[in-house]
Amino acid sequence: MANLKEIRNRITSIGSTMQITSAMKMVSAAKLKKAQDAITAMRPYSSKLTELLQSLSATLDSDAGGAYSNQREVSKALIVVITSNRGLCGGFNSSVIKETLSNIKNNYNNCTVDLLTIGKKGHGILSKQYNVIENNNEVFDNLTFDNVAEIAEKLMDLYVDGSYDKIEIVYNRFKNAATQIATVEQFLPIKPVEGENVNTNLDYIFEPSKEEIVLELIPKSLKTQLYKSIRDSFAAEHGARMTAMHKATDNATDLRDELLLTYNKARQAAITNEILEIVGGAEALNN
Numbered sequence: 001m002a003n004l005k006e007i008r009n010r011i012t013s014i015g016s017t018m019q020i021t022s023a024m025k026m027v028s029a030a031k032l033k034k035a036q037d038a039i040t041a042m043r044p045y046s047s048k049l050t051e052l053l054q055s056l057s058a059t060l061d062s063d064a065g066g067a068y069s070n071q072r073e074v075s076k077a078l079i080v081v082i083t084s085n086r087g088l089c090g091g092f093n094s095s096v097i098k099e100t101l102s103n104i105k106n107n108y109n110n111c112t113v114d115l116l117t118i119g120k121k122g123h124g125i126l127s128k129q130y131n132v133i134e135n136n137n138e139v140f141d142n143l144t145f146d147n148v149a150e151i152a153e154k155l156m157d158l159y160v161d162g163s164y165d166k167i168e169i170v171y172n173r174f175k176n177a178a179t180q181i182a183t184v185e186q187f188l189p190i191k192p193v194e195g196e197n198v199n200t201n202l203d204y205i206f207e208p209s210k211e212e213i214v215l216e217l218i219p220k221s222l223k224t225q226l227y228k229s230i231r232d233s234f235a236a237e238h239g240a241r242m243t244a245m246h247k248a249t250d251n252a253t254d255l256r257d258e259l260l261l262t263y264n265k266a267r268q269a270a271i272t273n274e275i276l277e278i279v280g281g282a283e284a285l286n287n
Contacts, residue, residue: 004270007263011256018252024088025245028238031051031218032177035235039174039228046228053217056210067160068189068218076112077135077162079103080155080187080226082171082233083122088243092172092180093121099125099182100170105278114164116155118230143234145227152223159188171229172236178243180236186227 059226083093100122104113115132116125134154139147158164167187171179176269206213 004263005267007259007266011259011263012261014252014256014274018249018256021245021248021252025242025249028242028245032235032238032242035231035238036174039235041229042228042231046224049217049221049224053214053221056214056217057088063150068156068188068222071189072165074111074165075168076106076114076164077108077166077168078116078155078158080116080118080167080169081122081126082169082230083117084233084237085137086134086241087121087122090247092237093119093184093241095180096172097122097125099184103168103170103184117149118151119233137264139230142170143230145223148206148227148230150222152226153219155187155226156222158221164188169226169229171233172240173232174235174239177239180240182230185225187222187225 002073081096083096087093100115113130115126115130116131116134116136117126117141118136118250120135120137123132123137126132127135136151139151155167158169169185169187170187171183173183175181
């Protein structure tokens, strides 16, 4: 059994760790509320924009989407991997990395695959195995639509000039504070419209023409899609960190309680031994 001083030092150390994890949990809880409100407010807009684009596209020729809808044979693909800049968030980053590796293995065996990472954690691991053409860590420092739109424009240019035949996004979709769903979304080319889910019987008067509206909507829709993915990942990160820090605090509490019990037992045993020694010494003097 460790001596009393060692146990006391461990109790103090665990107490300090508990203060840190508890503080991080509260910070993440505060940030989560803001991030959750942002993604909850954005999802209806994003889904309606996509629905509107599909409704219009369904009434046009297949090539009306311009360069962004060209379906090419995939020989070179780009995967945008969205992770976090910071750790201590449980399996948040590892789930995205696993999903990315699984996606490459299952769907791109005979293709050249490059990566574009958003977040330090994903870049640090994936850059050892794959070619990372760009890393955007700073976007989380100022997460605005304009900053994300710049990344989306680069991706669109890479697709249009033929550098890549397909671009996908891998990220954690926020469900609730305890649940994040690793998701793979196709970014480019634009998916062919599924006619069953789209109402093409609506009679609208368009000004300007449908073609012009679609060509204006597509870049906006793509930028919104990337922004929504990063916002989703940002909310999921804080949810994962809050849950992880909550569990860490609970585990530290249990460990501290065990050590306190051990400390009290050792202290009681030491006191009992001292009493026995005193009594034994007194009896020896009397004899």
